[in-house]
Amino acid sequence: MADQQPTPGQRVERLRRAAGLSREQLAGLAGLSPTTIKFVENGRRSLTLRAAQQIAPHLGVRDLGDLFGPQVTLSLDGRPSHPAIGDVRRALTAWHISVSGEPESPDYLRGAVDSAWQTWHTSRHQRTEVSVILPGLLAATQRATRLHTGEDRRASLALLAQAHHLAQAYLAWHGDRELCWLTVDRGMAAALDADDPLAIAQSTWYAAHLLRAVGRGDEALERLQEARGLIEPQVADGGSEWAEMLADLHLCTALTRARTGDQGAWSDWDAARRVVEQALPAGFVGLRTRVSRPLVDVYAVMCAVDLGDPDEAQRRAHSLDPASIPSTERRGRHYVELARSADLEGAREATLHLLGLAESTSPETVRYSPAAQELAGRLAREAPAAIRAEAIQLESRIAVPEL
Missing domain, CATH: 1.25.40 (Serine Threonine Protein Phosphatase 5, Tetratricopeptide repeat)
Structure with missing residues (x-):
């Protein structure tokens, strides 16, 4: 029909060509894979609001109606949300001007943080169960940083950063973006105040995921490289936690590259594999990160999918038994x-x-x-x-x- 409206994919393709961009160039600018752009344009994949927001600035689009068409009604307030998000938001934005009494010891807080991460990785309903724990955990770690001094304060600050990382994991996919940025900023500030290289590197890992999600993949890669510079010199003599962190940084770098269509992702993936195989004990599983040989294989599948290579994804997944993935949440994502x-x-x-x-x-x-x-x-x-x-x-x- 002559008056038939173009599809969102056809609109994207027309605007991309008008901007003089190849699919690869638009994907790189927007932090998406070239395959995603291709499949949106040919109709094999729907144009999501998130993808539209990432590509719009690079196509000269200020009104998303130019991508979706006049017949589509967009609601910017309809992001799926968890019932407990209000409680977590209040915990994150509470300011306790005066605190007193005896703070919890760093050893107690470490056990509480580790227990919360264990819940995250073993529960089928991880968001619901962690949302019960998070407000109290944030309050206890914040209070400890105010009342402790010296090394106990530094340890408490590193644990406060961990509490914010757990909050970011909870908020991912359904929390409002400003709240996600708040957890990243608070976690990094606590890690820097602790002057703890491991805490700083892990905070960088979490920041990189958010930077990548908003199309700032190049910045994420720069930050990850800086974090590896903190960790690599300590791996040989520093124990398993340093090697675990280095492997996780390489995995994050690999995924960030894959999501921009960069085949160099496999180089970083292989670096992570070597660290796990050569610097960590057989059967090692990170308590909070779940770094392990099965997790390395999970990332291989993720990289292949984001690079638009389903054959490679299936080849990588062929020998990976999902039951071996040491996290219910990661198994579901796999x-x-x-x-x-x-x-x-x-x-x-x-x-x-x-x-x-x-x-x-x-x-x-x-x-x-x-x-x-x-x-x-x-x-x-x-x-x-x-x-x-x-x-x-x-x-x-x-x-x-x-x-």
Whole structure:
């Protein structure tokens, strides 16, 4: 029909060409993979609000209606949110002007932080369970930094940074962006005040994930390189926690590069693999990070998917037993990555099956994952008739309840 409106993908392609950009160039500027741009343009992937916000500045777009068309109504307030986010927000924005009494010891706080991370990695409903713990943990660590002095204060500051990292993990995918930035800033400030290289490096790791998510991948890579410079000299003599941190920094760098279509991601992935194999004990699993050989393999699948290579993703996943992944949350995310890989190949039945496995592993991982939500919504609309009813049921089960 002559008056048929162009699809969002067609609008993106037209504006990209008008701006004189290749798919690779636009992807690099926006912090997306070239495959994502390609699939949005050819209609194999929906244009999400998040992706639109990342590419709009580079296409000269100020009104997102120019991408979605006049028939699409956009709500900027409809981001899925967790019921306890108000409690966490209040804990993060509470200012205790005066504090008194005896603070909790660093050893006690370390045990509380480690227990909270253990809950995050072992619960199927990690956000709900951690949200019960977080407000008290933030209050106790903040109070300790105010009341302790000397080495106890430095230790408490490093643990306060960890509490903020857990808050960032909780807020990822459903917290408002300003609150996420607040946790990053508070965590980094505490780590720098502690003057603890491990705490600073881990704060950088968390900051890099947020920088990458908002299209500042180059800045994330610079910060990660600086953090590796803090850690690498200590690995030989510093014990497993230094090697664990170095491996995690390399994995974060690999994923950041993969999401901009940089094949150099495999070099950093291989560096992480060598650190885990050569500098960490056999069977090692990081308590808070879950760095381990299975996690390295999980990142290989993630990198392959973000590089738009489903064959490589499936090859990397072939020998990885999901049961070996030492985190329920990461196992659920792994199934989502496999679903993304199946989607790249147009395998709708496999995509639905893998999303179902992700949901049964960790319902909240799927409920608050933008990638899982986008896949489930598209399957509910476009899946073959034979599986459409099942796809609609899945979308209904993982829908975020109205608050």
